[in-house]
Amino acid sequence: MKQLNGLTVGTILLLEDEPFIALDLEEILSEAGFTQIRTIVSCAEAESWLQEGDPMLAIVDPRLQDGMCSGVVRTLVERKVPFIVYSGDVETVSEQEPAFAFGIWLSKPSPPGDIIQAIKTTLLGRL
Template sequence: MRRPTLEGRSILVVEDDPLILMDIALAFEATGAAMTMTNTLKHALLLVEHDGLSGAILDHALGDGDSSVLCSRLGERGIPFMIYSGYATVGGACKDAMHIGKPAPEGALVAAMEGLIAGGTSLPTCDLSPRNRT
């Protein structure tokens, strides 16, 4: 059983693929984090303003736009975030964020979020997808 390292933390997840959203929820299930999930940019723009938000996981390409505006707002608020995307690179306000390539091994997002919250800053790009592991 995983130790609840994110106990009491509030994590926003913005992902438009329902299966990936479910995988993220399962990965974080035993962490003790409160997960708020949405599949649209429009709804995410409202959720990003909530007080107490500890971190965010963002898909870059959403059905109603890309997450650049979310990256900007999270950065302004000092909330750590990462990009979880199938795109090899992302630009704009998201270019300096931690980037984990889809699909990633179970637990990779949890470990990355733990690191972001502990450090309070975004980390360099890393691609943990199976296609790039040796």
């Protein structure tokens, strides 16, 4: 794990199926010094990766190629992995899966500074 501004940072799990949004987030994260990023585009792939992977933090688009990420988010909550819900559909998502309420909500699109601040807040909340 690496230190960044006094925070120990491991892998950030990025769940995003829109290629341009994923690339934008990867660039924002890299420029901020977060270099261990695992981008995944489907719930099934995320659930499989989580069997072995241990993210420090997750950024979650609630709806991926194969549907709502309810199982993934429940796993994150069970494992006490902090996460950011990056979505433009707050009300519908939280009604469909209560586990999303455990994440920090960030509306799409958000400025890079807001994204980095949400990550820092989320990581500090884990300590």
